[in-house]
Amino acid sequence: FPQRLASLAAAAQEETWQSRQQLQAQRQEVARLQEELSRARQDGERWASALQRAQREALEREAMRGAEQARQQELIRDMKERLLELLREKDALWQKTEGIDTPMPGPAPRDTALCSRCHKDFRLLSRRYSCSRLCQGKVCHACSMDFGKQGRCCLICYQQRHPQAT
Numbered sequence: 001f002p003q004r005l006a007s008l009a010a011a012a013q014e015e016t017w018q019s020r021q022q023l024q025a026q027r028q029e030v031a032r033l034q035e036e037l038s039r040a041r042q043d044g045e046r047w048a049s050a051l052q053r054a055q056r057e058a059l060e061r062e063a064m065r066g067a068e069q070a071r072q073q074e075l076i077r078d079m080k081e082r083l084l085e086l087l088r089e090k091d092a093l094w095q096k097t098e099g100i101d102t103p104m105p106g107p108a109p110r111d112t113a114l115c116s117r118c119h120k121d122f123r124l125l126s127r128r129y130s131c132s133r134l135c136q137g138k139v140c141h142a143c144s145m146d147f148g149k150q151g152r153c154c155l156i157c158y159q160q161r162h163p164q165a166t
Contacts, residue, residue: 114138115128115138115139115140115143116131116135116137116138116139116143116154117137117139117140117143117154117155117156118140118142118143120140120142122138122140126140126141127140127141128140129141129144129151129152130151130152131144131152131153131154131157135154135156135157137154139152139153139154143155145158
């Protein structure tokens with residue numbers, strides 16, 4: 001019987017030792033999990049802070065974009081008003097000059113290196129165009145009107161052909 005008690009005591013002692021080992025392993029696991037939880041909370045706080053900062057920056061950018069859009073709309077409105085003013089001025093000037101006769105196009109100058117209207121030299125970057133209407137002169141870009149496939153003509157020929165456009 002004492003031998004049996006000794007064996008039971010040894011088994012109980014072995015079981016106690018194993019329970020202590022398991023308890024220690026579980027405590028280490030709990031400590032590790034608490035540390036991970038602490039890191040996860042810190043990461044969460046950092047992400048929340050970064051999200052708040054990003055939202056704040058997005059709101060600021062949106063406010064700046066709204067202000068810029070308002071400035072652009074104001075500029076467009078001002079430009080439209082200025083355009084209307086210029087059109088009114090143009091109409092007033094046209095009405096003042098309605099009775100003035102436009103001169104007949106004169107003969108083209110003999111020097112083909114000059115514009116027949118403004119007498120500007122034709123160089124490498126200034127093209128010459130043949131007036132495809134009445135005078136058949138050589139004119140520069142500034143002194144001509146574009147008619148697409150029909151070609152270009154000088155302003156005087158254009159005004160004679162289209163008196164309502166002046």
